[in-house]
Amino acid sequence: MVIPALKSPLGSPTRDLEKAAYQCVRFVDEPRTSTDSELAARPRIVQPRRPLWQRIISPEVIPWMLTCVFATTTILLLLERPESVQFGAYETRFSTDLQTLTQVPLEVKRFNGSPRFDENGTMRMPDVDKHAKWPENKLYAGEPSAELDANWEHLIGDRYFSISEDEALDAWGERRHDYIDEERGGYTAGLDVFHTLHCLNQIRMALSPEHYSHHGMPVETGSSHTAHCLEAIRQHIQCYGSTTLVPTKWMDTAERQYIDSNQEHVCRDFTYLRDFVRRRAVDGDLYVHRDKSLRSKIEGSAAEVPSDEGQHAEHSHQEGGAA
Numbered sequence: 001m002v003i004p005a006l007k008s009p010l011g012s013p014t015r016d017l018e019k020a021a022y023q024c025v026r027f028v029d030e031p032r033t034s035t036d037s038e039l040a041a042r043p044r045i046v047q048p049r050r051p052l053w054q055r056i057i058s059p060e061v062i063p064w065m066l067t068c069v070f071a072t073t074t075i076l077l078l079l080e081r082p083e084s085v086q087f088g089a090y091e092t093r094f095s096t097d098l099q100t101l102t103q104v105p106l107e108v109k110r111f112n113g114s115p116r117f118d119e120n121g122t123m124r125m126p127d128v129d130k131h132a133k134w135p136e137n138k139l140y141a142g143e144p145s146a147e148l149d150a151n152w153e154h155l156i157g158d159r160y161f162s163i164s165e166d167e168a169l170d171a172w173g174e175r176r177h178d179y180i181d182e183e184r185g186g187y188t189a190g191l192d193v194f195h196t197l198h199c200l201n202q203i204r205m206a207l208s209p210e211h212y213s214h215h216g217m218p219v220e221t222g223s224s225h226t227a228h229c230l231e232a233i234r235q236h237i238q239c240y241g242s243t244t245l246v247p248t249k250w251m252d253t254a255e256r257q258y259i260d261s262n263q264e265h266v267c268r269d270f271t272y273l274r275d276f277v278r279r280r281a282v283d284g285d286l287y288v289h290r291d292k293s294l295r296s297k298i299e300g301s302a303a304e305v306p307s308d309e310g311q312h313a314e315h316s317h318q319e320g321g322a323a
Contacts, residue, residue, distance in 0.1 A: 090268075098191065099170040101276060105269040112136060114262040117254040135270065141204070144211040152201045159194040161280035162288040163187035177298055185292030193273060196236045199229030 088094040093102045112132075115123045128139050138151040168176040168187045181188040205212040206226045244265050248257040279286040291297075 099167050109267045110264045117251050121254045144208045156197050159190035163189050164288045186290035199232045202229045
């Protein structure tokens with residue numbers, strides 16, 4: 001009778017190592033195909049869970065966090081200032097500004113010209129600072145003279161330039177055809193700042209009619225033009241609505257409080273605007289060529305419209321022009 005050998009419940013350490021080595025070699029040599037049962041039988045490797053702060057500041061999460069912060073900030077700013085979307089902004093471009101003239105440089109300028117009082121309490125204007133930056137180094141007020149006229153002419157310059165179709169459409173919409181230049185073609189316009197300066201110069205000349213003889217205009221229209229300029233300047237000042245504080249201070253020789261208007265203001269760079277208009281001139285690098293056939297193209301398009309619609313379009317155009 002053969003008695004079977006007893007096996008240890010723990011098995012032989014040597015045999016266990018051999019079995020493990022065999023399994024490893026078998027796993028490497030076998031093709032990498034697994035059944036569901038084999039996958040389930042394999043031991044799962046559990047990675048240690050990282051702390052929350054490490055997961056938050058991980059390279060994969062940071063870009064998404066920054067994007068969310070930027071988007072939220074933008075939305076809050078727009079909700080806080082919805083008018084900036086509708087009207088634009090001083091430092092970029094108002095919705096009514098020239099379409100192609102954006103982000104005019106800003107500068108802080110201290111105004112000059114605040115009156116002074118001599119030892120007798122008589123008011124007088126300060127002398128012009130010849131070392132100041134143009135245009136503040138020139139004289140613009142005082143008794144009429146050739147120098148004064150030349151300074152104003154250089155300040156205002158050629159105000160008008162050719163406007164593109166896209167600029168006209170953005171500025172005037174469907175009314176743009178009312179502003180076609182019938183003599184030169186295309187559209188002709190100028191920046192309002194230079195029209196306002198022109199009007200201010202007209203007021204200056206109107207104060208000395210004996211010298212300027214109604215500034216070259218017929219006598220019967222001189223007063224009307226002056227009134228137009230007064231209204232233009234009034235509306236321009238009210239529209240800008242500067243809220244810079246102008247203080248008063250005690251003037252010893254005048255023995256009273258008087259304003260000191262020489263205060264700092266945030267201004268658009270006037271030299272930049274002047275150079276922009278020069279660049280829009282015929283010989284400038286930003287010149288817009290005129291379409292001399294623009295009127296005939298519009299009339300030709302209107303002629304192609306059926307009779308009923310054509311009459312309605314012509315009637316609407318006449319009404320727009322009358323307005």
